[in-house]
Amino acid sequence: MAGLKADDAFPEGVSFLYIPPTGDLDLKVCGMPIKYDASKGMSCHPPSLSQTKTGTLCVREIRLANRIPLEFQSKKVVLVAVPGAFTPTCQEQHVTSYLANLEQFKAKGVDNIIFIAMNDPFVMSAWGKANGVKDESILFMTDTDAGFSKSIGWESGGRTMRYAIIIDHGKVTYADVDTERGSIAKSGAKGVLVKL
Template sequence: MPALKAGDSFPSDVVFQYIPWTEESGEITSCGIPIPYNASKEWANKKVVLFAVPGAFTPTCSVSHVPGYIKNLPNLREKGVDVVAVVAFNDPFVMSAWGKANQVRGDDILFLTDPDAKFSKSIGWADEASGRTSRYAIVIDHGKVTYAGLETERGSLKKSGADAVLASL
């Protein structure tokens, strides 16, 4: 499949993994049980911002990328966004811990995992050398892609940062 672009339908078979946040497992040292997250089904009738990072706990991702979305959650909600999700190739335990480290509670931002960067590879947006997820953002509105931006410069958030996504809404 070529890279997603505005006007495309979101694929019908996208399943990530994640660990749902719960109060009883809200501490960073607590582990939950990974479950499948059928994004195609869950997002079919919602407005969604999906942004991808090369890896949890990495410099640009932790210092700028995720914090930008946390800060802009109210603005994204004002624009009608129902779901904000971040995805990386890391396992669900690391992604869960990263959400907790960023003090994200509940489902404010879903911390999803794309094992082996399967989804990112399917849309041509995985790093060839490392096999990791590239840095990108996609807006899906009721199953249709309305924005898709892939970063081509290392550490850049010009296309995938919260400000760029907000400008596209």
């Protein structure tokens, strides 16, 4: 497959891994990675989102999780791929452009902004915390082995390329990739906002 384009249905069977944000920005507070089914279905939070710290260890209460819908079929989502968490362009330009414009995205009806990279869920969670993200308005997820990015042809050297996809209730309304090194013209917040 050579990328996605407007009017395509978002592909079936796409899932990512992530650690749900808890509101705690302490990098030593860990969580459990869970599957986020981007295409359809339901997902469960881990047994508890309540955590306490004991040094660098986490202790979780055990209680039943509520099933929550996590499907792109029922949301307007901006999916943003970057080559790597904490890398210079990704940190200094890409993620900060979305943080600075978050209210504009919400005003245009965006339910979630999701950053994906091939980094593991713990690194992606730490990246969100390092940027002060405490809730699910911006999620940081793992594209395991850049599998989704490979499937749409937007992977290079084992890493996700820099791209953005707008999905409105399961339908792709915008998809483009930045091919120029360090450019966020097509996948940065300003370039995506004008497509909403």
